[in-house]
Amino acid sequence: MLAEAPLKSAVPTDQELIDFVVREARLIDQQRFDEWLELYADDAFYWMPLEWNQTDPRLTCSLMYEDKLLLSIRVERLKGARTFSQKPKSRCHHVLQTPQVDSRDTAANRYVTWTPIHYVETRLDEQALYAAWVTHHLGVEDGKLRIKLKRVDLINCDAAFGNIQLFM
Numbered sequence: 001m002l003a004e005a006p007l008k009s010a011v012p013t014d015q016e017l018i019d020f021v022v023r024e025a026r027l028i029d030q031q032r033f034d035e036w037l038e039l040y041a042d043d044a045f046y047w048m049p050l051e052w053n054q055t056d057p058r059l060t061c062s063l064m065y066e067d068k069l070l071l072s073i074r075v076e077r078l079k080g081a082r083t084f085s086q087k088p089k090s091r092c093h094h095v096l097q098t099p100q101v102d103s104r105d106t107a108a109n110r111y112v113t114w115t116p117i118h119y120v121e122t123r124l125d126e127q128a129l130y131a132a133w134v135t136h137h138l139g140v141e142d143g144k145l146r147i148k149l150k151r152v153d154l155i156n157c158d159a160a161f162g163n164i165q166l167f168m
Contacts, residue, residue, distance in 0.1 A: 004038070006143040011106050018099045020145045021113050021136055025094035028167050033075040036167070040068050041139065041146040046167070048152045063157070063164070071167075078166070090123040090165040102135075110148075111138040119168045131155045132168060 004023075007016060020039075027036040040046075047057050048064040057065040066074070077083050099115040113136045121128050137149040152168045 004035075004144060007140060007145065010140065010143075012111060012138075012140065012145055014101045014104075016145070017101050017111055017113055017138065020138065021099040021115055021134075022096060024136075024147070025096055025117075029092055029094055031078075031089070031091075033078060033167075037068070037072055037075055039145075039147050040071065040150075041141060041148050042068055044068050044071075044147050044149065046071055046150050046152075048154065048168070049157055052157060063154070063161070064152075074167075085163075086123075086165065088123065090121055092119065092121045092166045094119055094168075099136075109139045111145075112136065113138070117168070121164065121166055123165065126162075128162065128164075130164075130168065134168065 012020075024036065024039055027033075027039070044067070045057070046064060046066045048062060049057070050061050050063050054060050054062070078086060078089075080086075095118040097116040099113045102112045102114045104111050115134045115136070117132050117134055119130045119132065121130075132155060133153045135149075135151040135153070136147060137151075138145050139148050140146070
């Protein structure tokens with residue numbers, strides 16, 4: 001089991017930041033969405049820009065820009081018995097390069113990682129492959145790391161996409 005352990009100290013090490021990012025992807029792959037959602041701070045956002053180098057999710061359309069409430073609604077929809085678009089359920093697989101710690105600001109409780117990924121999502125005979133860079137903005141709350149912002153920059157963000165059912 002991937003039980004979430006409290007940090008060994010108030011300041012996360014680089015390895016703890018990297019392990020957190022890898023664990024988050026594994027929870028998605030294993031469809032442990034309730035545990036995944038617990039990794040998010042109450043004021044967190046999940047953002048997938050629509051434009052290359054997009055700087056503000058509120059001034060430009062995004063593929064996704066969801067707060068924790070919207071994420072929880074999506075999780076409930078994925079678990080729902082009447083979600084016919086998920087019969088059978090979609091599955092996914094993350095292939096991550098080693099996450100890099102881009103910045104650490106202990107005084108402000110801000111830690112940023114950057115991870116190149118390949119993501120495969122499949123359902124029935126359909127399979128889609130996406131390549132992206134994922135940036136996690138993390139903070140420590142009650143002795144545990146929490147996601148404040150997860151930004152997923154698809155390399156081909158301006159392409160036409162079908163439905164992305166799960167979370168990258």
